[in-house]
Amino acid sequence: MMRMGERVSWCWALIVLLALDCSGVVYSSSLSSSSSSSWAVDGKVLELDDSNFDSAISALDLVLVDFYAPWCGHCKRLSPQLDEAAPLLADLKQPVVIAKLNADKFTSLARKYEIDAYPTLKLFMHGVPIEYNGPRKADSLVRYLKKFAAPDVSILESDSAISDFVQAAGTYFPIYIGFGLNESLISKLAIKYKKKAWFSVAKDFSEDVMVLYDFDKVPALASLHPTYNEHNIFYGPYEEEFLEEFIRHSLFPLAMPINYETLKLLNDDERKIVLTIVEDEDEEKSKKLIKILKSAASANRDFVFGYVGIKQWEDFADTFGANKKTRLPKMVVWDRMEEYFTVNGSESIDEEDQASQVSQFLEGYKEGRIIKERIGGPSFMGFMSSFIGIGTVYIIGFMVVVMMLIRSINKGDDEHPAVATGDQIEHASSEAESREHKSGEKED
Template identity: 30%
Template sequence: MARMRNLILTALLSVIVVVSGYVEELDDKFKEYLKNELWLVEFYTPWCAYCHTFEPILYEVGAELKSMGSPVNVGKIDTTVHTSIASEFNIRGYPTIKLFKGDLSFDYKGPRTKDAIIEFTNRVSGPVVKPLSSVQLFQHVMSHHDLIFVYIGQESLLKKKYYKAATEYIVHTYFFTASEEVLPKAVTLQDVPAIAVFKDGTYYLYNEIVDGDLSFWINRERFPSYFQIDSFSLYQMGELSKLVALAVVDEKNPSEKSIRYKTLMERLSTEYRDHYKSDYQFGYMDGNEYINGLIMGEVEMPFIIVLNMTIDGYCLPESTIETIEDLLRFLNSVLDGSAKLLGGNGFLQHTKRVFNKARSTVVSMFQAAPFFSCFVFGLPVGIVVLVIWRTCTAVPADDEKPMEGATASPALDAHGRKAKEMQPDGIEKTSEAKKED
């Protein structure tokens, strides 16, 4: 039995060594590699609990990219050792994941999962805009992606704008070019060149007069009209000028109320898309843990909430949502300002949010690395306690000096006997004076 256990342990250690070999520990000289190589790099610190959790996932990413024959190298760098790196690459949180491609760098802001990171790496490391040269290829792409942008037509000023916007948003979604001949027959174009987004089982065309700036339109349309929203996509929506209408439900134990809320939200996203497309992003979220942390409170599931991620504000309906009319009234009350806005980013709310985030980070650190966390927090506390103890128990220097005009011990003469008492002026007392005494 013991031998079998040792064999299993040895095999696991071998796998760890092999997998970890695909992730290189970098120093501040790694910038020299960026000129001719593609690099996916994690910026981390030893005290970050999330970094410890993410480490095995990074090793899996490195191993799979290598097995796929990807040209992308995978590495990580400790910013506490190479301190100038954090400021040079504008690192604000940990772990931060960047893909370096020539003179460009792309931040990864999605879920910390192997599949999501590999998809991001493959999308960004290749051409920013890929051609769709046949009907079969177009159908293949549509079957593998829920949302894509397509430029249709020949060279034009619009195409240059499209390529520029694609470079900015390639971190989020896919961009292609195609001719009219390879498009599905259901697609009707009023003019060429044109840009279309294919999502929600249909397509929408860009109209410069109605939709304004192309980058703004792409940023607004890069999410499905209704989908399951996680903390990462919700964080990205802070960049939009949209409110987020969410049905927060428990997917493991769905209730009749949960199903009704999801159905109403999805129906609203399709039937009223044109009316709310500039104001609302619709979706649902599984579980209330993230929302409770965001609003610094607790709401019992299921519930409907509208989030303003720009100011960290939120609105809750004051009455139960039973019908689509109830939901419409609530959303309209948010838009016209009659619904009560809670939260926000005022001084008190900001201070409270910072405190809660710090507390959550500390708890996560102790859960992920208890011994290291004890050292990190215990060392400065121990030093402070030691300084205070030394200060309180130290003897003042003045207490060690004898009082003026006094001696610390009786003076002795050359023979070891007490010296005779002396008058203040140093003259020995006479016998008469002694008698008077």
Template identity: 25%
Template sequence: MLVNKKTLFQAFAILASALSAKAQEASAPDDSAVVKLTSETFEDFIKENPVVLAEFFAPWCGHCKTLAPHYVEAAAALESEDIALAQIDCTVEQDLCMKQGIRGYPSLKLFKNHDLENPKDYAGGRTANAIITYMKKQILPTVQVVDSQKDLEAILTKATQPVIFSNGDAALNETFFSIADKFSEEYTFVSFPGSKVKLAVQLPSEAEAIEYNGDITEVEKNPEILESWLKVEALPYFGEITGESFGSYVESDVPLAYFFYTDDDEFEEYTEFFTDLAKEHRGKINFVGLDSRKFGKHAENLNMDEQFPLFAIHNMSSNLKYGLPQLAKEEFEKLTEAVKLETKDISKLVNEFLSGKSEAIIKSEEVPEVQESNVIKIVGKSHDGIAYDEEKDVLVKYYAPWCGHCKRLAPIYEELADILASDEDSKDKFVIAEVDSTLNDIQDVEIEGFPTIVLYPAGKNTEPVVFSSQRELTNFITFLEENAGNKVDFQIIHDSYKSALEAQKVADDLDEVEEDEDFEHDEL
């Protein structure tokens, strides 16, 4: 099944955009640990400090204002670590910002080892903890080697992200270091030679480490085994999901279960239950909490109404959504007391989902009783029945009403449908259709952007072909000639259609002339 992960990230953009502390001025206070740099002081400062994170900002920038309190807090925490955080006001220091290739605000660049020529774009999150974690790692080796359990525990105690540690096993060492190079931003890697534990991950919030129980020699042969294991086991059992951590959940390729809570007390009340549930079903479902006060709109992306608290599961590989039954909107609005989710109902849905017995919530318009044009309107309920008709070539346009490209394509697409409908032979062999992807869930279709146009060829409709040429009539005709299962002479059909149009135009012109002549000779 193909589901575009871009659309998953886009659907979750509300989390990233809403994630912020109370905004202040974009510029850090003068008494903070953030250093204000100018064109005159910039180079000397980089030469004097081994690790510098520089924020290039504009005072009017909303994102800069949102970042500001986090940046100030991180600077204070890192000051004693010999890690400097600086700011450059690009509305004042225009030449410096231009020299650094700044194209948007805020832009954060990492300067290491006094190197002015090769800064790196900051790759961490934009919260204080994320900045602190990221910058502390910049002064550490990719893999920290420790000599004792005490040293390992010291690292584990201070860790703000998962710690992956190994015992330096020769069969694993090369792979361990290569994985560390690849994922050093996400995890902390530690080698403890002599440890009885060959490979394990320690989550910051958990007392016990999670050991790798597979064959270490197989990991050496195929590092992807270790990568896949980390993507699942390094995630919290249960915790708050954010715009920054969402990507990790997507990459784990495990269905994601959301608990939308209404306040902090409710979150705490259910934490132990969801943690135990997550441990029981580790690797099969990930469980996260989501603050409905900030991110309630995300319920719509799960085909659920904004009735909180709420529990829903999103199978991201199939893009199917499942949730506990909800009240009719009118009934919910009449409630005088808060709804309480029963843990037995949550457990039941989880078990039914895992056993394949739960029914997905499919978003769909109603099937139209009458088609209003030669472009057939498809909805979620009717998509598969139309698209997978083995005897017909079905061209489907997946669009969004707000999409400018879709609007420009509309008359061309209509004309293509009219051409094929004008021929007695081809009108029974070809379907030109469209579906509003914002109102209908369609499975097994990878939507890269709008419009996405896919041909389901007659006789082999399980092998769809994506249209990728310029969206002109002639290109559509050529595409159908090359890929359609039914073979017709498109050129003859097109020429016949044009001739019929011209003949109709002549007839219409003659009618107008006759009407004019009748009017001119009309006498009382």
């Protein structure tokens, strides 16, 4: 029979061991590290497993890893696209290697990298993983990944070089062009934000370029969002503090649609979101309101302005008390966690003079005429997991269960409760692991 102190020690040891397992901590042997120089870039997709995974991502600067399951239909459709892209990416000056891992078989690695759906793609840059949210067709995928193999700052010497750069950059990342700007002023920030944007300096350009990009003096830093047909101009001051503020705030369009992917992009941005809920984003009246939101956003860069249509994401809109019976459009300020705020007297926006109503909403919020609300609805776990990862949610839940077990043991000490057998403990651990890793499928 165990004494209370022994039981508590045993439980804490169990917590530590299971926590390590849930977070996917994997021991890398000296044999793996010693083979880091054996990887060849030959244009083929590498097949990784738990014995060589760490070695590969350590030895290769840029690796796109496809975490797949053999039974997954979307994975089977993605595979030939990766096969087609692999030789093209291998030929780059700084090669990008494509690899795949059977996450359904090597579950410890799947847990370590919080793989909760198949296929999941992650780009490893010098061993550090980032979520891949780009296209999955071969030609577009190659174009997207060239960004990560490009120079930190591209030097453009002519009008044609500027045009070629913008065209090659594509539409997936914002583009920064410093016209007449010293490269040294943005090189540090270009490295810092390399994962999120293209950076360049134009040394020589004509007046036609100045007209095209809508600036009338130099130096000037232009930010472009090709997807949204949007650009902004910064004339200084060029101290790092102000320059970084412009770059950081210009990473997103003035008003952006809110969906699963854009929520992930906003993960590192600490600003609150001024969220406008409409019936349908694609309606003409919604497009007119979005133009007004962009004007408001340009004067209020301390917020992120976003919009969502009930037709586009009904469950998400419902978490803010907006549905087909609600008077729309509706504006709220969301802290991106569990609370949001409405403004007294500005619960909805009428069709007449919407610009004034948007201004009144913002003024009311800043003056404190607000009502605090709590998020509800069925999709809360869905969009929250976009920020913290569903694997983390399961780990937290599992730890709570174990803590309740400890409390139960301590509470029943005087009654000398039976001690769980080794088989019972192993069975409970297996059930918890099974619950933790039930992966779905991601669409291409």
